[in-house]
Amino acid sequence: MEKTGIIIVSHVYEIAEGIHRLIKEVAADVDVQVVGGVDIKEIGTSFDTALAAINNSSAKNLLAFYDLGSAKMNLEMAMEMSDKTVKIYDVPVVEGSYTAAALLQAGVNQENIEEQLEEMHNVK
């Protein structure tokens, strides 16, 4: 099976780092690339850093998560410029990336991961 990794793009360095710490608790072996802010600690996202995260991952297949709309747009531009397979999920960034990472660590395939992510769309 092709190696699958995770990309997280947030507007804020601390958010990205915080999610990264959280995820590492349950998915020590999953390649998780996080981008937080621009120019180290300014708030925002950029095409360049999103593309760098995709390229820096050791995985060819990537599940991508983001916090706000412009992060998604930069991710979309970056995935179009990359040879890797990237899929962006419109789910809550913390729960979504945490769930995906935990399942990847457990050896669950992408189809089953997506079934779990699908449930996060429901507003109760």
Add this chain to the structure above:
Amino acid sequence: MNIEMGIRWMELFNEEIQNEKNYLTQLDTPIGDSDHGNNMSRGMAHVVKAIEEQKPETLNELLKLITTNLLSKVGGASGPLYGSAFMGMMKAETAGEEWAKILKTGLENIQKRGKAEQGDKTMVDVWIAVVEAVENGELTHELIDEAVEATKPLKAKKGRASYVGDRSIGHIDPGAYSSGLLFHTMLRAETE
């Protein structure tokens, strides 16, 4: 449009963006994240610098240079949106299309990226009005101003302004305003 006009266009657009930087930020403060002035200012400074250094000789080279710099240097949502616009324009120019069709392809790429429709209170509202006017050979400064001003009473449906809902009503959209500057300066570069 040709390479000389194109370079002049970018020089004029840069001047306007630098002059109006604070106003753009002011527009972005009640309904956005106050970064539009700084983002556009940084991006256009890089575009003008790259023109001086790389001396593009064709319209296509110029459009490519604008695309790369806006995409990488503007940041936020405006970077990918303006970057997508110029990328679409570059591709249409490569295909040998007329200027009206080139602008229309730019608009289509913005909509593909940002998913905004007419009336969502975004830059798309200005681009739609301008593309239609260019197709009919009727683009004027007044028409551009009217298209920008028309975003004021609308409620934002896309972008950061949509989070404030009804509170976006009564404010000009910052992306519509910067697009207005883009087309005012295009018209000046073509006619002056």
